[in-house]
Amino acid sequence: MTVNHRADAPLVAALGALYAARPLLRDGDHGIAHTPVSAAAPAARLHDPGAALPLRVLWTEARHRAAARHDLARATAAEFRRLLDAGATVSDRRSGRERPLRADDLAVLADHADLRLMRRALHAVGLPCQLAGRSLGGVWAADEAQDILAWLTALAALDRRADPLAALLALAATPLGGSDAAALPALAEDAAVQAPAIAQLERELHDLRQHGPLPPLLRRAGAPACVRRHLARRDGERRLANWRQIGALLQQDWAAGRRQPADLARHLARTIADGGADADAALMRLETDRPAVQLVTLHAAKGLEYPVVACPFLWQVADRARGGAPIAVVQRADATLLDVGSPDFLRHRQEALRQEDDERDRLLYVALTRARHRVLVGLAPVADSRGYQNGAQRSAVAALFGLADLPVDAWRTHLAPHLETPARAAARADAGAVAIALAPPPRIAVSGWSVPRTASYSRLGTRGSVDSDAWARDHDAAVAGQAGDDGLLAGLVGGAALGNQVHALLEDILGNGRDVATALAACDPVLAEAVRTVLRSELPFGVAGPRVQLGALAGPLLAEMHFLLPVGELTPPLLAAALAADPALSAEAADRAWLDALGGAAFARLTGLLQGYIDLVCRVDGRWYVVDYKTNRLADYGATTLAAAMRAHDYLVQAWLYALALHRHLRRNLDDYDYARDFGGCAFVFVRGLPAQGTWFRRPALAALERLDALLLEAEA
Numbered sequence: 001m002t003v004n005h006r007a008d009a010p011l012v013a014a015l016g017a018l019y020a021a022r023p024l025l026r027d028g029d030h031g032i033a034h035t036p037v038s039a040a041a042p043a044a045r046l047h048d049p050g051a052a053l054p055l056r057v058l059w060t061e062a063r064h065r066a067a068a069r070h071d072l073a074r075a076t077a078a079e080f081r082r083l084l085d086a087g088a089t090v091s092d093r094r095s096g097r098e099r100p101l102r103a104d105d106l107a108v109l110a111d112h113a114d115l116r117l118m119r120r121a122l123h124a125v126g127l128p129c130q131l132a133g134r135s136l137g138g139v140w141a142a143d144e145a146q147d148i149l150a151w152l153t154a155l156a157a158l159d160r161r162a163d164p165l166a167a168l169l170a171l172a173a174t175p176l177g178g179s180d181a182a183a184l185p186a187l188a189e190d191a192a193v194q195a196p197a198i199a200q201l202e203r204e205l206h207d208l209r210q211h212g213p214l215p216p217l218l219r220r221a222g223a224p225a226c227v228r229r230h231l232a233r234r235d236g237e238r239r240l241a242n243w244r245q246i247g248a249l250l251q252q253d254w255a256a257g258r259r260q261p262a263d264l265a266r267h268l269a270r271t272i273a274d275g276g277a278d279a280d281a282a283l284m285r286l287e288t289d290r291p292a293v294q295l296v297t298l299h300a301a302k303g304l305e306y307p308v309v310a311c312p313f314l315w316q317v318a319d320r321a322r323g324g325a326p327i328a329v330v331q332r333a334d335a336t337l338l339d340v341g342s343p344d345f346l347r348h349r350q351e352a353l354r355q356e357d358d359e360r361d362r363l364l365y366v367a368l369t370r371a372r373h374r375v376l377v378g379l380a381p382v383a384d385s386r387g388y389q390n391g392a393q394r395s396a397v398a399a400l401f402g403l404a405d406l407p408v409d410a411w412r413t414h415l416a417p418h419l420e421t422p423a424r425a426a427a428r429a430d431a432g433a434v435a436i437a438l439a440p441p442p443r444i445a446v447s448g449w450s451v452p453r454t455a456s457y458s459r460l461g462t463r464g465s466v467d468s469d470a471w472a473r474d475h476d477a478a479v480a481g482q483a484g485d486d487g488l489l490a491g492l493v494g495g496a497a498l499g500n501q502v503h504a505l506l507e508d509i510l511g512n513g514r515d516v517a518t519a520l521a522a523c524d525p526v527l528a529e530a531v532r533t534v535l536r537s538e539l540p541f542g543v544a545g546p547r548v549q550l551g552a553l554a555g556p557l558l559a560e561m562h563f564l565l566p567v568g569e570l571t572p573p574l575l576a577a578a579l580a581a582d583p584a585l586s587a588e589a590a591d592r593a594w595l596d597a598l599g600g601a602a603f604a605r606l607t608g609l610l611q612g613y614i615d616l617v618c619r620v621d622g623r624w625y626v627v628d629y630k631t632n633r634l635a636d637y638g639a640t641t642l643a644a645a646m647r648a649h650d651y652l653v654q655a656w657l658y659a660l661a662l663h664r665h666l667r668r669n670l671d672d673y674d675y676a677r678d679f680g681g682c683a684f685v686f687v688r689g690l691p692a693q694g695t696w697f698r699r700p701a702l703a704a705l706e707r708l709d710a711l712l713l714e715a716e717a
Contacts, residue, residue: 002037006305008046008373009039011054015368015375018055018400045091046307046373047098050082057401058312058378059415063408064600065316068380069114072312073121079376080106080293081125083308090307090373103127104291107306109367112141114313115295119238128237128292139249140272144242147176148217148250149268155205155261158198168197169564175239178226184566208261214251217243298363301370309371312378314364315392318356328352357396364396379415381408484633487688488533491526498527499631502687503615505531506629509551510616511559516551530687537691539627539683541620542699548620550627550685555619563661564611567712573599574711579656582704594647610712614658623680624666626658630686637689642696646684655682659700660708675702 004012019034044054058079060071080103088101108118108129115131122129139145151174154167165188172179172187179187186193204216220226221243230236250264258264294306328348330337339348368375377397384391391408398404403411492498505523508514509531516535520528535551576599585591616627632649634641646652659682667673681699688694 004037005040008041008044010044012039014055048088050086056376060380065382072378073117076310076312077121077125102291103293105307107294108310109301110313130292131295139242139245142242147174150174152261152265212251212254214247217247307372308374310376311367314397315395317390317394360396381411383408484635488530489688507559553618558617561614561617567610578707581707582701625680626682628684637693
């Protein structure tokens with residue numbers, strides 16, 4: 001086949017030039033050579049007043065994966081908005097008639113997670129979109145499922161006659177709850193404000209018992225004020241449609257025997273976690289009949305075509321641990337080979353990795369050849385994460401553009417000749433040349449209002465989404481490829497699970513007051529002895545402060561202190577600027593570099609509630625302290641290594657924010673509270689280094705806490 005009947009000649013020529021220089025398609029050991037083809041359509045059929053090139057590269061300078069994803073999603077949405085606003089037209093390939101370009105002529109190809117990100121970016125610029133075909137995705141992965149889970153959790157709290165305030169605040173912070181950040185402090189403190197909200201939940205609980213969850217959910221979501229509020233938003237139709245669909249699915253569960261809100265909440269939480277069992281019933285329903293941008297998974301796009309196709313995320317590569325996975329899966333013509341450690345493991349591992357590369361090459365080819373008139377490709381100079389082989393230089397699209405062998409720092413220079421300027425555009429048009437336009441993401445004005453959410457305190461330090469795992473305890477996360485001295489926990493395995501076990505035992509002994517022998521009776525003997533050593537270890541509370549055995553603390557003790565703080569607006573630059581007010585964090589070059597990196601972090605602006613769990617709050621010699629346990633494996637547990645770990649894992653954020661939480665609590669509950677006299681500081685105990693080493697201590701400066709305090713909404717009584 002030497003004639004392309006889908007794409008215009010300029011696009012065929014542009015893609016042909018790329019593949020002629022670097023043919024990437026392979027089939028096992030046999031390479032597939034590029035075959036030049038001509039186009040049945042000799043001229044461009046997309047008429048764009050703003051840009052004429054058929055292949056454009058959307059570029060971002062962001063070096064962090066999450067920031068790059070958001071940049072390129074916004075850039076794609078902005079380019080689609082520009083195309084439609086500029087009056088671009090397209091000629092019908094059969095009749096030749098020219099018509100305006102519509103939203104449903106535009107498509108984005110990506111995986112489910114990236115398509116959800118694109119949906120938000122498109123709604124932000126006022127473009128309707130549809131997740132097309134089976135790639136619509138399931139409603140269980142939508143934010144609205146979390147909203148309904150918060151609603152059911154609040155109903156369950158009322159049903160078991162528990163204190164519903166925490167659940168009520170969590171619900172109020174969701175779009176379904178309907179409160180904004182400014183109203184949350186009053187809801188947290190004022191019984192008169194709480195009363196009508198509790199009364200509404202009690203009515204909904206009664207209705208759920210009698211008729212199921214759908215009727216009360218529809219009344220809540222269908223209230224005129226709720227409908228007006230959400231239909232005023234660009235994603236309002238999608239949100240309302242998802243709430244109705246999830247409610248209908250839960251109604252089926254209620255009819256099948258799950259009659260209590262707690263049962264429905266547990267079932268919904270499990271369903272969200274595993275993606276749902278009934279994929280067809282859970283596919284998102286269409287929320288609009290208007291022409292809408294098509295959002296399609298790469299696998300579902302095979303055989304389809306669209307006038308304009310955007311592929312903003314092809315530079316992303318799945319994580320590969322540098323040590324190599326202990327398993328190799330090799331596809332053979334007649335079978336699948338699974339190798340978990342044979343003498344030929346390394347050879348099979350390399351073959352499996354090459355097959356993964358081949359599959360990425362095929363998906364890249366599929367993505368680039370779905371368009372009839374124009375392709376937008378995203379690129380980001382994202383290097384390998386620590387401990388992984390997942391940098392953009394390992395992607396098929398980087399190889400196609402000749403970037404695979406270059407460090408990501410050199411990409412901008414390499415691509416500089418392709419930067420589009422008016423003079424170059426005119427010269428290329430005159431010469432009829434094929435070129436690539438490098439388009440940096442534009443800055444898009446967005447609404448100053450954010451959907452209130454409940455976010456986990458510890459997630460701020462991960463530089464990822466603050467909406468993920470909002471109710472998780474602030475325990476240690478697994479660190480891929482972490483190596484070092486096992487120290488006190490030598491002989492024990494389990495990663496994050498081991499850390500959670502250590503936390504639970506210390507909480508039981510110190511917080512619940514359980515006898516040490518009873519608490520450790522069923523433990524692994526090695527773990528039991530390690531915990532005893534932790535309890536016998538003398539912790540330094542300050543440079544010149546008292547040294548006290550953890551197990552001998554006699555003052556008031558509060559384990560896993562849970563707190564919820566209302567937040568007006570919190571962004572990485574604001575957080576970094578507040579922390580920089582502490583002289584201890586601006587004196588050392590390493591700390592200053594960490595603050596600079598934190599200011600460029602990628603967690604989204606947070607508005608709503610910030611929550612966390614402090615491992616232990618204690619009082620020693622009249623002063624109050626934060627104690628946090630860490631089970632990280634480090635090279636050693638001296639002061640220099642501990643300081644580096646506090647920066648590397650963003651535990652400094654955790655320390656200063658925990659200090660703020662305790663500072664606020666003491667200020668509200670002690671009549672004559674004085675920070676200088678009553679607040680001791682923060683001790684982070686890396687238990688593997690005990691008993692001789694392993695304790696990091698810092699007393700945050702009051703100026704930094706006051707700056708942080710000003711960022712968060714103070715809930716006055």
